[in-house]
Amino acid sequence: SSELTQDPAVSVALGQTVRITCQGHSLRSYYATWYQQKPGQAPVLVIYAENNRPSGIPDRFSGSSSGNTASLTITGAQAEDEADYYCTSRDSSISRDSSGDHVVFGGGTKLTVL
């Protein structure tokens, strides 16, 4: 099971704003990173270090964080934004199942643009 929790599915009307959330203990210490994955394709980085966009990512994508929750917001969703979105972060917690630095992924959110 993922150590970051995401809603399995979210929908948004074309042109409206949608927020995809990600919850987890590691987010209290480390920034969230977000990836977009379309069917049959490799993931693409859309937000890193909480709210930074790589070159080529539209500015309608933004990130934010509060406490143990990170959010990816798409302002004015387009049809081409329909995809799966994954959050991830670094984690350095020591538990029964882990020790030392590692990376955790959320389970993913399927975004449907209506």
Place this chain on the structure above:
Amino acid sequence: QLQLQESGPGLVRPSETLSLTCTVSGGSISSSSYYWGWIRQPPGKGLEWIGSIHYGGNTYYNPSLKSRVTISVDTSKNQVSLKVSSVTAADTAVYYCARTYTSSWHTFYLWGQGTLVTVSS
């Protein structure tokens, strides 16, 4: 422009060792600025980080896979390798290699197209 290409057998028998290679073109794997990671995705499921390596040898592994995984770098071939031992059907997945920056080794900026590995007898 840097590109990553995964390659290896598409079918592996249960209990055997899965071996994949990621060939880097358009840049050097020996750059101190980069880490190289492996991530996998079972069919219809989410992403799972396997591990990451710097050409100098420093590695990070997923604790849940650490006992079965080895990641290495071959600078002469500009390749990163992944080995997963004692595989089961649960290791069936698309395997991706990806590039990160040393300053943020946990952020995957560039991905290969992925290669599907099926574990079956």
